[in-house]
Amino acid sequence: MENNKHAIYGEGLTRIFQRGSEKLYALRGVDFQISPGEIVSIVGRSGCGKTTLLNMVGCLDTLSEGTLYIGNTEVSRLKEKDLIKVRRENIGFVFQLFYLIPTLTAYENALLPLLFARRLDKKEKVKEIFQKVGLGERLNMLPSELDGGDMQRIAIARALVNEPKIILADEPTGRLESKSKEKIFGLFKKLAEDGLAIIIATHDLGLASRADRMIRLKDGMVVN
Amino acid sequence: MNFITLAIKNLLRRKIRTTLTILSVAIAISILFSLVAFNRGYEKEMKKELQYLGYHILVVPKGCPYEAASLVLHGGKFPRYLKDEYVEEMRAVEGVKETARLFMDSETDSLLKETKIYFGIDEDYLRFKTRWKFKEGGFFTDDHSVVIGLYVSETKKLKLGDKTRAFGEDFTVSGILEQTGDQDDGFYFLPIKTSTRVSGKEGLLVAVAIKVEDLSRIEQIAEKLRAAETDMNVVSMKEVTGAIMGLVSSTRVLIYAVVLIAILISAVGVLNTILMSVFERTREIGMMKAVGSSRMDIFRLIWYETFIVCLTGGLVGSFLAVAGSSGIEKFIKKLMPYAPGGQLISADLLVIIVSVLFAVIMGILAGIYPAYRASNLMPIEAIRTE
Ligand SMILES: Nc1ncnc2c1ncn2[C@@H]1O[C@H](COP(=O)(O)OP(=O)(O)O)[C@@H](O)[C@H]1O
Numbered sequence: 001m002e003n004n005k006h007a008i009y010g011e012g013l014t015r016i017f018q019r020g021s022e023k024l025y026a027l028r029g030v031d032f033q034i035s036p037g038e039i040v041s042i043v044g045r046s047g048c049g050k051t052t053l054l055n056m057v058g059c060l061d062t063l064s065e066g067t068l069y070i071g072n073t074e075v076s077r078l079k080e081k082d083l084i085k086v087r088r089e090n091i092g093f094v095f096q097l098f099y100l101i102p103t104l105t106a107y108e109n110a111l112l113p114l115l116f117a118r119r120l121d122k123k124e125k126v127k128e129i130f131q132k133v134g135l136g137e138r139l140n141m142l143p144s145e146l147d148g149g150d151m152q153r154i155a156i157a158r159a160l161v162n163e164p165k166i167i168l169a170d171e172p173t174g175r176l177e178s179k180s181k182e183k184i185f186g187l188f189k190k191l192a193e194d195g196l197a198i199i200i201a202t203h204d205l206g207l208a209s210r211a212d213r214m215i216r217l218k219d220g221m222v223v224n
Numbered sequence: 225m226n227f228i229t230l231a232i233k234n235l236l237r238r239k240i241r242t243t244l245t246i247l248s249v250a251i252a253i254s255i256l257f258s259l260v261a262f263n264r265g266y267e268k269e270m271k272k273e274l275q276y277l278g279y280h281i282l283v284v285p286k287g288c289p290y291e292a293a294s295l296v297l298h299g300g301k302f303p304r305y306l307k308d309e310y311v312e313e314m315r316a317v318e319g320v321k322e323t324a325r326l327f328m329d330s331e332t333d334s335l336l337k338e339t340k341i342y343f344g345i346d347e348d349y350l351r352f353k354t355r356w357k358f359k360e361g362g363f364f365t366d367d368h369s370v371v372i373g374l375y376v377s378e379t380k381k382l383k384l385g386d387k388t389r390a391f392g393e394d395f396t397v398s399g400i401l402e403q404t405g406d407q408d409d410g411f412y413f414l415p416i417k418t419s420t421r422v423s424g425k426e427g428l429l430v431a432v433a434i435k436v437e438d439l440s441r442i443e444q445i446a447e448k449l450r451a452a453e454t455d456m457n458v459v460s461m462k463e464v465t466g467a468i469m470g471l472v473s474s475t476r477v478l479i480y481a482v483v484l485i486a487i488l489i490s491a492v493g494v495l496n497t498i499l500m501s502v503f504e505r506t507r508e509i510g511m512m513k514a515v516g517s518s519r520m521d522i523f524r525l526i527w528y529e530t531f532i533v534c535l536t537g538g539l540v541g542s543f544l545a546v547a548g549s550s551g552i553e554k555f556i557k558k559l560m561p562y563a564p565g566g567q568l569i570s571a572d573l574l575v576i577i578v579s580v581l582f583a584v585i586m587g588i589l590a591g592i593y594p595a596y597r598a599s600n601l602m603p604i605e606a607i608r609t610e
């Protein structure tokens with residue numbers, strides 16, 4: 001099959017965890033697609049499989065069953081080395097707890113993916129990205145000197161430096177107060193206008209309903 | 225930014241812990257450093273000292289020959305003696321070039337708690353001590369003369385012509401030796417006849433020093449001397465050197481075992497600390513994998529951290545050892561069965577290289593397991609929020 005239209009195309013996505021002798025279906029046959037420029041929110045109670053779905057489409061974990069395309073690449077049977085490559089070229093992650101390294105400056109934190117991709121030659125671009133995410137000149141500040149909203153901006157800058165086509169954000173506003181929340185969501189909107197596909201897993205129904213599309217999960221399955 | 229600066233910045237997050245770990249490596253390495261440096265200095269000094277002795281064979285009374293040999297080198301009271309008339313027999317042995325009678329006694333001043341060592345010698349001895357130079361005066365002028373080492377002259381404030389008491393009689397300083405750098409600096413030399421008389425051992429000797437004509441025949445000559453008399457021990461200096469070195473090397477094995485244990489303990493400490501820091505950073509490592517690091521990248525990062533800790537520890541340890549070498553030297557000298565006089569800890573470039581190399585190897589080995597564990601962390605495990 002060819003996938004020319006979707007940034008991600010997944011069919012029958014299933015992830016089974018073994019809990020002792022029991023099989024736990026974290027995802028049970030989920031069909032999922034997203035196109036460039038689209039924002040999709042994933043909602044549902046804690047434990048319904050949101051994070052698992054992001055991990056699957058982010059190639060951090062391997063499917064138990066199902067077919068998954070990232071762009072034109074069929075990833076469900078790729079080896080780890082190739083998965084890393086797919087990830088580097090296509091996907092940027094944003095986490096609820098930011099995961100910034102406290103002894104690195106904002107700028108250095110954002111550089112990490114370039115270090116791992118052996119592309120430090122592109123580091124000039126980071127300044128542009130800082131402008132875009134609204135950090136301006138705050139390149140040399142330590143994360144501890146910034147508020148939660150700005151920390152998440154650093155994390156978003158870090159997700160953008162490899163020029164991904166997809167942003168996966170797991171509860172990106174879970175730790176932010178409402179003003180910062182608004183701004184971060186606004187930033188995602190802006191990134192989508194630039195053509196990125198954005199998936200946001202969240203508890204926050206108010207925020208989720210402002211996405212282009214909302215997917216509701218329950219016990220690892222899509223409900224409508 | 226590169227992997228090394230990233231590793232350094234990671235280590236800076238826990239400054240106290242990192243400092244303590246570096247210190248533990250530094251201590252182990254400074255012990256190693258001191259011992260390697262000591263060993264080199266020791267062997268060098270031993271060889272030098274035995275060379276300066278000037279004699280090839282030492283004849284001592286029956287008993288433990290090495291104990292006697294060590295007493296001659298060190299000074300002290302002898303339990304047994306040789307008869308003076310043996311010297312003529314020894315002179316007659318073919319191949320013997322020179323002989324010198326030696327007597328030795330000591331006197332302890334119970335008030336000052338110090339022991340003076342008296343060496344009884346005659347002119348013959350000067351032909352063995354060719355390196356001796358008189359700073360002032362010269363050899364004995366009468367039977368109540370005394371020649372003193374430079375150290376004695378300085379500490380006892382004895383000048384040429386001064387009188388000093390030994391065994392209840394007065395002796396006049398007839399000569400002061402220039403510094404020899406060995407035990408002679410701390411000895412009093414008396415005319416042998418007077419010395420044996422005041423000690424109540426007339427006609428007795430503690431040792432006879434012998435020079436041979438042909439060094440390559442030293443063992444045959446020693447054999448002939450052994451055949452001549454039965455109640456004496458004939459020790460060639462080759463044997464003494466060998467025996468002392470043997471003693472040293474058995475002590476060395478013990479010391480190295482201790483060092484090895486110290487290094488092992490500190491290596492396990494490093495491993496444990498790094499492993500702990502890996503587990504603390506589980507999620508962060510997951511993040512790094514999510515943003516594109518490979519297993520190898522994570523392995524390398526953690527490995528560098530261990531390596532940097534050990535390398536820094538090695539450098540700090542070497543520095544500490546150099547800074548504290550005089551104290552350490554005193555301490556080790558107390559532990560050794562026989563210690564020559566000169567500077568024992570000789571810290572040359574090779575010693576520094578060996579110590580730092582050890583630290584580096586330790587870092588490489590201690591880093592493997594934590595780095596392996598870190599590289600195998602699953603990115604999803606790392607990122608789970610519950
Ligand atoms: N690595 C794992 N091992 C075992 N069970 C897991 C693992 N990851 C997730 N699960 C389980 O899968 C289900 C879905 O989890 P998750 O995707 O984290 O839900 P959400 O992000 O919506 O809260 C939960 O029951 C969770 O306990």
Ligand SMILES: [Mg+2]
Binds near residue numbers: 050051052170609
């Ligand atoms: Mg979750």
